[in-house]
Amino acid sequence: xxxxxxxxxxxxxxxxxxxxxxxxxxxxxxxxxxxxxxxxxxxxxxxxxxxxxxxxxxxxxxxxxxxxxxxxxxxxxxxxxxxxxxxxxxxxxxxxxxxxxxxxxxxxxxxxxxxxxxxxxxxxxxxxxxxxxxxxxxxxxxxxxxxxxxxxxxxxxxxxxxxxxxxxxxxxxxxxxxxxxxxxxxxxxxxxxxxxxxxxxxxxxxxxxxxxxxxxxxxxxxxxxxxxxxxxxxxxxxxxxxxxxxxxxxxxxxxxxxxxxxxxxxx
Amino acid sequence: xxxxxxxxxxxxxxxxxxxxxxxxxxxxxxxxxxxxxxxxxxxxxxxxxxxxxxxxxxxxxxxxxxxxxxxxxxxxxxxxxxxxxxxxxxxxxxxxxxxxxxxxxxxxxxxxxxxxxxxxxxxxxxxxxxxxxxxxxxxxxxxxxxxxxxxxxxxxxxxxxxxxxxxxxxxxxxxxxxxxxxxxxxxxxxxxxxxxxxxxxxxxxxxxxxxxxxxxxxxxxxxxxxxxxxxxxxxxxxxxxxxxxxxxxxxxxxxxx
Numbered sequence: 001x002x003x004x005x006x007x008x009x010x011x012x013x014x015x016x017x018x019x020x021x022x023x024x025x026x027x028x029x030x031x032x033x034x035x036x037x038x039x040x041x042x043x044x045x046x047x048x049x050x051x052x053x054x055x056x057x058x059x060x061x062x063x064x065x066x067x068x069x070x071x072x073x074x075x076x077x078x079x080x081x082x083x084x085x086x087x088x089x090x091x092x093x094x095x096x097x098x099x100x101x102x103x104x105x106x107x108x109x110x111x112x113x114x115x116x117x118x119x120x121x122x123x124x125x126x127x128x129x130x131x132x133x134x135x136x137x138x139x140x141x142x143x144x145x146x147x148x149x150x151x152x153x154x155x156x157x158x159x160x161x162x163x164x165x166x167x168x169x170x171x172x173x174x175x176x177x178x179x180x181x182x183x184x185x186x187x188x189x190x191x192x193x194x195x196x197x198x199x200x201x202x203x204x205x206x207x208x209x210x211x212x213x214x215x216x217x218x219x220x221x222x223x224x225x226x227x228x229x230x231x232x233x234x235x236x237x238x239x240x241x242x243x244x245x246x247x248x249x250x251x252x253x254x255x256x257x258x259x260x261x262x263x264x265x266x267x
Numbered sequence: 268x269x270x271x272x273x274x275x276x277x278x279x280x281x282x283x284x285x286x287x288x289x290x291x292x293x294x295x296x297x298x299x300x301x302x303x304x305x306x307x308x309x310x311x312x313x314x315x316x317x318x319x320x321x322x323x324x325x326x327x328x329x330x331x332x333x334x335x336x337x338x339x340x341x342x343x344x345x346x347x348x349x350x351x352x353x354x355x356x357x358x359x360x361x362x363x364x365x366x367x368x369x370x371x372x373x374x375x376x377x378x379x380x381x382x383x384x385x386x387x388x389x390x391x392x393x394x395x396x397x398x399x400x401x402x403x404x405x406x407x408x409x410x411x412x413x414x415x416x417x418x419x420x421x422x423x424x425x426x427x428x429x430x431x432x433x434x435x436x437x438x439x440x441x442x443x444x445x446x447x448x449x450x451x452x453x454x455x456x457x458x459x460x461x462x463x464x465x466x467x468x469x470x471x472x473x474x475x476x477x478x479x480x481x482x483x484x485x486x487x488x489x490x491x492x493x494x495x496x497x498x499x500x501x502x503x504x505x506x507x508x509x510x511x512x513x514x515x516x517x518x519x520x521x522x523x524x
Contacts, residue, residue: 182372
């Protein structure tokens with residue numbers, strides 16, 4: 001009976017790669033250890049007890065009639081928030097399509113980096129910064145919020161759309177060209193039917209994200225439910241903070257649920 | 268008539284696809300091109316509608332050199348030279364009927380086609396062509412719901428709907444099982460007979476080639492090594508084309524009738 005040598009599943013590491021591996025592990029551990037010892041973990045005292053604050057946020061608004069009647073006001077703000085997200089994502093969906101074609105490698109070949117650079121630049125800026133800029137430019141209110149949301153969404157949607165375009169099956173396009181169709185027809189009949197369901201799916205997904213993003217835009221004055229939220233926290237009016245959070249959680253969960261269902265049917 | 272005059276094709280990566288091809292294919296002929304994979308069958312067939320462009324020589328289609336064609340003339344040529352692909356190349360998310368009508372795009376204005384406003388007689392014609400390949404009842408089904416054989420018959424209907432003079436079929440049955448392959452080839456042969464279409468088919472199974480061809484062209488390493496009517500073809504001919512003895516793998520079998 002001849003013994004077979006033990007075979008490892010992994011390719012044997014060279015000394016060089018071992019050295020790199022150990023160096024990386026060492027540096028990472030060092031960073032964690034330094035981080036752990038230099039962070040102050042002490043809790044500074046506060047007049048209000050944390051338990052009482054939690055009760056005022058989550059229990060009182062749901063049990064005290066005085067607060068329950070105020071819910072419609074915040075639901076109104078939340079609807080404005082959803083409207084901002086909806087308008088923003090609609091604009092972004094339309095504008096992201098041409099940018100995505102520009103950024104797709106199989107459409108613009110080596111010029112695709114122009115579109116990609118543009119999209120990366122947009123995504124590098126947080127939407128709150130866009131919101132501050134637009135509040136300064138067009139004034140306080142939901143219009144600034146819509147602009148901020150739409151610009152920011154173009155960054156993500158454009159990139160996702162471009163990836164969808166890059167992954168299409170070129171054979172349909174070939175078939176239409178081979179039967180004498182022109183470029184526009186090849187795009188319309190060969191590319192669009194392949195990408196449309198995924199485009200809409202990504203747009204709906206982005207709408208979910210934008211609803212969440214719009215809730216904080218009000219903090220800088222760009223409309224929606226963020227403004228009363230930040231006001232209530234400054235005044236330590238925890239009952240109002242609680243009501244707002246409950247409205248936000250219910251709306252966001254509902255929208256996620258519905259959009260998830262729609263997206264499942266699309267793709 | 269299609270005429271190749273000293274046609275060579277060298278790909279940018281240096282691979283020599285075709286070497287000095289001289290051929291004449293008459294109107295209404297059913298020609299099968301055989302050869303091993305990499306012999307240049309696809310290059311030859313795709314040169315005729317300029318999906319690839321030869322680097323030397325002339326290809327005359329109805330006495331016009333198509334290698335010099337600009338984009339506009341090329342589109343006109345392609346409406347007259349239909350193509351069937353190995354992987355069917357249907358738009359999977361579109362209905363069968365829309366896929367068949369895609370064959371009319373070369374005859375339809377851009378705006379009209381974008382709005383989906385095909386003339387009623389075109390839609391009727393598309394349905395008639397689906398009927399000819401006996402999948403009329405699948406007209407409103409999504410293309411990806413169909414079996415491989417049905418999808419290839421849809422692509423035959425699509426080609427017929429563009430009313431070509433020539434059909435090029437690049438390995439039309441290579442992804443199908445033997446009985447389905449025979450059904451598809453029989454449909455293809457029948458419609459091309461009925462409409463008197465010049466048909467050029469790439470096949471690599473020699474029994475299929477023998478069964479359906481009027482004429483066989485053998486390719487090896489980008490060169491024509493055999494060209495003759497089917498009654499001159501024997502097993503010996505195929506051994507010459509392939510440059511080795513015939514094996515079981517070269518036969519498809521499975522024709523049940």
